[in-house]
Amino acid sequence: MIRYRKDIAAWIFIILFLIILFYLYNQTNSDRYIDKGSGALLSESLDPVVAEKTDKLIEQAAGNQIDVVITESVRSHEAQDALYEQGRSEDGKVVTYAQGGESYHNYGLAVDYALRKQNGTITWDMQYDGNNNGKSDWLEVADMAKGLGFEWGGDWQNFKDYSHLQMDFGLSIEQLKRGLRPKHKKSEQ
The missing domain is CATH 1.20.5 (Single alpha-helices involved in coiled-coils or other helix-helix interfaces)
Known part of the structure; x- marks a missing residue:
């Protein structure tokens, strides 16, 4: 006993x-993190640091005669699910392996970009050299983005997403699903 x-x-x-x-x-x-509560609603706008760095990227690229267009930022779960179905139950090629709630877009931490040609058309041509410096404008933008702290989807090993830029601030998708969000110092914003 x-x-x-x-x-x-x-x-x-x-x-x-x-x-x-x-x-x-x-x-x-x-x-480092704000708890928005389990099952928190999606961010309705980009994270303030992601928005600021995106603006800086656009300005920096413009200074190099590259016109960057943000084609996607915050994405709803429904929109993410629709993209996920592309190449599966819908026509087209597979463009994502992330279902709704599994993308940093769903939490305002990612953007997709393209380039605007001098004639005004949008292109996803990674070889395009509109500023005629002998380098791919696409890769120049990716390098600028990485210099600003973005992770570039073109560096991923398994699935290359060349138009994707994200900042995860050390948070996993599972943490974001549970409601954690980045907490920024005033100097970061």
């Missing part, structure tokens, strides 16, 4: 210790 009480006491101590550890871990991470 005494041994049984010692075992229970030990397990209670271990459980309390783990709860305290979990609590302290979440407190230290609260400096």
Whole structure:
């Protein structure tokens, strides 16, 4: 009977210790993330840092005679599901492996871009060199974006998404689904 009480006491101590550890871990991470609550609604606009860096990218590219067009930013779950069905149950080629809620677009942390040619048409031609400097404008923009802190989908190993730029701020899709969002310092915005 005494041994049984010692075992229970030990397990209670271990459980309390783990709860305290979990609590302290979440407190230290609260400096970086805002908890919007489980099942939080989609961001209605781009994250402020993503929006600022996107504007800087467009300005920087314009300074290099490259006209960047943002073709997509925040995307609803329904729109994401429709894109996911492309090349599966709908005509066309597969353009994403992310279903609704599984894309950084769904949380205002990603944008897609294209280029505007001098004649005003939009192009996704990665070889296009509108500024005639002997380099692909597309890749120049990707390099500028990476310099601003974006992750470029063209660098992905499994599925290349050449028009995709995102900032995850260290958050996984699972964390975003649970309602965590980036918390920015004033100097970042």
